[in-house]
Amino acid sequence: MQAFRTTLLACAALTLAACSQEQSQQSMQDEPAAPSSNTSAADESAMAGVEAPMAPTDAMPRATAMLKGTQGNESVSGQVVFQASADVVLVQAEIKGLEPGEHGFHVHENGDCSAPDASSAGGHFNPADHEHAGPDAERQHMGDMGNITAGDDGTARVDAEYRFLVLDPEADNSIMGKAVVVHAGADDMSSQPSGDAGARVACGVITNAPQ
Numbered sequence: 001m002q003a004f005r006t007t008l009l010a011c012a013a014l015t016l017a018a019c020s021q022e023q024s025q026q027s028m029q030d031e032p033a034a035p036s037s038n039t040s041a042a043d044e045s046a047m048a049g050v051e052a053p054m055a056p057t058d059a060m061p062r063a064t065a066m067l068k069g070t071q072g073n074e075s076v077s078g079q080v081v082f083q084a085s086a087d088v089v090l091v092q093a094e095i096k097g098l099e100p101g102e103h104g105f106h107v108h109e110n111g112d113c114s115a116p117d118a119s120s121a122g123g124h125f126n127p128a129d130h131e132h133a134g135p136d137a138e139r140q141h142m143g144d145m146g147n148i149t150a151g152d153d154g155t156a157r158v159d160a161e162y163r164f165l166v167l168d169p170e171a172d173n174s175i176m177g178k179a180v181v182v183h184a185g186a187d188d189m190s191s192q193p194s195g196d197a198g199a200r201v202a203c204g205v206i207t208n209a210p211q
């Protein structure tokens, strides 16, 4: 009985689901030992038919870019994580120190952020020689990730997926080793060649980061 009370107390700190599971395990343990070999054999054969849950991202390419503010924008910093899945590349980012509002967000063709204004990163990464557009257009530069939006606190959080990014480090058109650039202004997703997004406020090289 003492053990049961302890379980109830512990339950107060747990989720309801965990709690009811623990209680049912408790009550099973309280029952007299019943012949259970039949049921456990059945359980095992049922388990044998169930394949381990697929984990599609485990062996898929993954990369990160640490963004650093350009000259005059030293307050900007952030991290971008790229994770390939079966059909798309997931992009998650948190970028701080921005002016509130929209900012162009691209992959540029050179993995070189050394220039004070990040001009060393070159133009948009565009291996298929398409016109500049937005991520939802039929065609775009591979680097056309659109805009990110910073809130009043200057932080932009990104959780997006792109069907046209190639992350495979073996591929000729991989974004691995290229640069992520954040701009001062919004990408209008139509002006050529780069959406009229203004100066580059942050830059970071995309680096292979296998799991």
Ligand SMILES: [Cu+2]
Binding pocket: 104, 105, 106, 107, 108, 124, 181, 182, 183, 194, 197
């Ligand atoms: Cu850009």
